[in-house]
Amino acid sequence: MSTLNYSDPYLGKVITAFEGGIITRIIHHPYQSNRVFAYEVTFHLRHPRVAAVAAQKPPLHFHPHQEEYIEIVEGRLAVEVEGVEHVLSPRDGEFSLQPWCNHRLYSPVTDVGEVSKGYDDGWDGEKTVFLLSGQDTDEMFRLDTVFFENWYAYQDLVVVKGEKIDLLQVMSMFDAGGSYLSLPTWVPFSRTVARGLGIVLGRWVGGLLGYQPFFKKWTTDWDLACRKMETSIFHRRFSDRERSEERKVLLGVPA
Known part of the structure; x- marks a missing residue:
């Protein structure tokens, strides 16, 4: 068990990025209490800030010490793992990203003018809601809310304010x-x-x-x-x- 547990000052906090295009709510995981972080993330896929970067995939990366988990609540999310794209839906349950695997997450909608097709549940491509959580670890340098809070803020500098x-x-x-x-x-x-x-x-x-x-x-x-x-x-x-x-x-x- 991690030795880094503490009273979480983030619980219930909402982190907003891309001028409201991405909203992250810090929550207790609904059925796994041992996760070091748990978020309900909403991507408003047609929001101008999100749509503007939809065709630009984020960088591939990996986490040596932690398993990461994704579960779709509403809509679709593209997850690339070792060069293979998975388009996840609520039917897929929890999707696990193993330590050391190269991966990235991104919107499956790249054209704000297109109407989503082929979804028999009636999803219209407007938004995706998913749970994002991570394995606990004793490592001090790890995925947690301190990291995500700063990373979102830095992305806002680049995407919203135009910093290089x-x-x-x-x-x-x-x-x-x-x-x-x-x-x-x-x-x-x-x-x-x-x-x-x-x-x-x-x-x-x-x-x-x-x-x-x-x-x-x-x-x-x-x-x-x-x-x-x-x-x-x-x-x-x-x-x-x-x-x-x-x-x-x-x-x-x-x-």
């Missing part, structure tokens, strides 16, 4: 969330190499250059974020509980 995406910032956040960007499968030992790059570039080099994985401005449980960063000599300087040394380029405020 910074690969080192992404790798810093992903590493602290127990996640690593996938390399092409033809690369020998691709997962091991990808994880190594994520640690070296995202944590070591990124930390030395002033990249931090979590930001006080975006984080509800700043104490937990600080405890996470204090486990790394490269992140300790960002863990001031009174103020955070946030990057001027990222947030537009003096460092």
Whole structure:
């Protein structure tokens, strides 16, 4: 059992991204109490912000330490696993993503003008609602709400405010969330190499250059974020509980 359990200040919180296009509600999992996080996520697939990026698949990635779970409540969700696309519906029950598998989630609707066809349950392609949850682990750098809260906020900077995406910032956040960007499968030992790059570039080099994985401005449980960063000599300087040394380029405020 994880040693990191604590009273969850996130329970009941709603995280809104893409100007309301994606809404994430933090919940108790309806039948698995041992999940480290559980969310009810709603994708409004025809929302202008969501529709604008619908044809752009998110990056493939993997989680070495955690199994991740997806269960569709309403609509459809595309899940790519090791190059194979699965379009999930409520009939599929809970879908498991094993540790180390290369995967990504995205909307099955890519054209806002098209009318969804072939769905015998009458789904119209307007929205998808699904449960997203994750296996507990003793690892401090893991998928949890501190990671997702900051990752959604950073995506808003890129998608909504037009900031240029910074690969080192992404790798810093992903590493602290127990996640690593996938390399092409033809690369020998691709997962091991990808994880190594994520640690070296995202944590070591990124930390030395002033990249931090979590930001006080975006984080509800700043104490937990600080405890996470204090486990790394490269992140300790960002863990001031009174103020955070946030990057001027990222947030537009003096460092």
